[in-house]
Amino acid sequence: MNILNVYLDETRQNLPLNNRDDIIAEIRSVLMDMIEERNPNPGSSPDEATIKAVLSEFGSPRKVARQFSTHQHLIGPQLFPVYLQVLKIVLIVVAALNVLGVIVAIISGSTADNGFLITTLETIGGLTGSLFTAFGAVTLSFALIERFAPQQWQAEIEEEWSPDELKKVEDKKRVSIPELAVEITLGIVFIILLNVYLDRIGIYYLGDTGWVSAPILNDNVLRYIPWITATVVLDIALNLYLIRKGFWDGGTTVAKVIINVFKIAVLAAIIIGPTIITINPAAWEALNLEITLTAERFSLLTNTVLNVLLGLAIFGLIVDSIKQLIQHLTQKVEPGFNNNIA
Amino acid sequence: MTDPTIHDQTQSLVQELRRGVIILAVLSQLHQEQYGYSLVKRLEEQGMQIDQGTLYPLLRRLEDQNLLQSDWRLDTSRPRRYYILSDLGKKVLQEMAAEWSRIKSTVDNLLFES
Numbered sequence: 001m002n003i004l005n006v007y008l009d010e011t012r013q014n015l016p017l018n019n020r021d022d023i024i025a026e027i028r029s030v031l032m033d034m035i036e037e038r039n040p041n042p043g044s045s046p047d048e049a050t051i052k053a054v055l056s057e058f059g060s061p062r063k064v065a066r067q068f069s070t071h072q073h074l075i076g077p078q079l080f081p082v083y084l085q086v087l088k089i090v091l092i093v094v095a096a097l098n099v100l101g102v103i104v105a106i107i108s109g110s111t112a113d114n115g116f117l118i119t120t121l122e123t124i125g126g127l128t129g130s131l132f133t134a135f136g137a138v139t140l141s142f143a144l145i146e147r148f149a150p151q152q153w154q155a156e157i158e159e160e161w162s163p164d165e166l167k168k169v170e171d172k173k174r175v176s177i178p179e180l181a182v183e184i185t186l187g188i189v190f191i192i193l194l195n196v197y198l199d200r201i202g203i204y205y206l207g208d209t210g211w212v213s214a215p216i217l218n219d220n221v222l223r224y225i226p227w228i229t230a231t232v233v234l235d236i237a238l239n240l241y242l243i244r245k246g247f248w249d250g251g252t253t254v255a256k257v258i259i260n261v262f263k264i265a266v267l268a269a270i271i272i273g274p275t276i277i278t279i280n281p282a283a284w285e286a287l288n289l290e291i292t293l294t295a296e297r298f299s300l301l302t303n304t305v306l307n308v309l310l311g312l313a314i315f316g317l318i319v320d321s322i323k324q325l326i327q328h329l330t331q332k333v334e335p336g337f338n339n340n341i342a
Numbered sequence: 343m344t345d346p347t348i349h350d351q352t353q354s355l356v357q358e359l360r361r362g363v364i365i366l367a368v369l370s371q372l373h374q375e376q377y378g379y380s381l382v383k384r385l386e387e388q389g390m391q392i393d394q395g396t397l398y399p400l401l402r403r404l405e406d407q408n409l410l411q412s413d414w415r416l417d418t419s420r421p422r423r424y425y426i427l428s429d430l431g432k433k434v435l436q437e438m439a440a441e442w443s444r445i446k447s448t449v450d451n452l453l454f455e456s
């Protein structure tokens with residue numbers, strides 16, 4: 001019977017976590033029934049050949065387990081066309097940004113010292129790296145969407161449809177799946193940028209040892225990263241939930257407004273807190289710009305500009321929140337109103 | 343001797359055809375409660391071969407859809423899970439059986455009417 005236990009263990013490992021034990025108990029019971037019936041010497045314990053014959057008829061552990069798992073697609077057929085669209089757009093944008101960077105480098109003459117070969121290799125390396133990151137981010141976000149959405153879509157495809165539905169779609173604040181998918185993707189890209197590539201934002205100049213970059217964000221920014229990441233994660237979570245739900249309702253509207261308030265708080269903290277941009281004087285001078293502005297003054301200036309931008313972002317968030325609330329409140333009246341007419 | 347490619351093609355198309363019918367076959371045998379293997383035997387005795395790998399996940403799906411009810415019996419020689427049609431399942435089966443007759447006569451007409 002040892003081989004039976006090994007078989008069941010193998011199968012168990014490939015089964016969905018939630019009701020493994022129950023499934024295994026059932027498979028065991030069935031296999032025992034089959035073995036008992038095929039045993040050439042009823043009453044005595046079955047020989048290995050009988051057990052093996054039954055197991056091979058039942059199928060490989062992987063195959064058996066696969067039949068029980070409901071989620072087999074990383075990105076299913078319903079989502080795949082949208083995935084391809086978004087992936088194409090994101091990859092083209094990322095590639096374009098890379099090409100832009102190369103053009104800037106060539107024009108500014110910074111590539112001359114490194115030699116053509118090294119520059120080409122660096123460009124290809126950078127492009128490959130960023131394309132893979134973008135690919136990963138898009139795929140991850142769609143895999144998340146797939147995990148959260150498919151049942152509802154399945155139902156939508158199978159349910160009876162009449163042209164009256166179109167009116168309902170108009171009434172309800174239906175979410176746009178591609179729009180949310182793009183938002184989720186951008187959110188994930190932003191989190192990666194923020195947590196992995198933040199030091200890449202800097203002044204690039206040609207020093208004695210070659211191409212040097214001096215980050216323009218100082219250590220003060222580090223304290224905000226977890227908070228900013230948290231707001232984006234909340235946004236992604238809400239978007240995933242919306243995809244599953246299909247339309248905005250009271251709960252999601254309130255959640256959106258709460259996330260906005262959270263974002264406003266983080267942005268306000270950045271404005272009020274210590275400055276986050278410090279221009280490295282050496283880098284500033286190395287740029288050799290024809291302006292009579294010290295690195296210190298320029299730091300002050302950029303910080304002010306940043307604060308204005310953050311202020312505008314806060315304003316935008318407030319407007320968005322108010323819009324959400326108004327839309328939701330006016331929404332509530334409409335269905336009743338339509339029913340009265342009908 | 344049939345051409346092996348024709349044989350393969352036929353096999354895969356027949357599989358597809360059977361896949362839809364199997365639900366009907368399974369539901370039809372569950373007016374009385376059955377455990378997995380007894381159900382397989384019943385179906386086989388009446389000429390309905392079924393891949394066991396498909397049967398048990400199917401039973402679970404039908405139970406999730408509230409067409410079947412199941413419970414574990416511990417009083418038999420070994421614990422077994424017994425399945426039986428739910429009230430909803432009975433009604434659905436009735437509808438499906440009627441639909442099956444319609445499909446069958448339509449397709450028979452299409453195939454054999456000359």
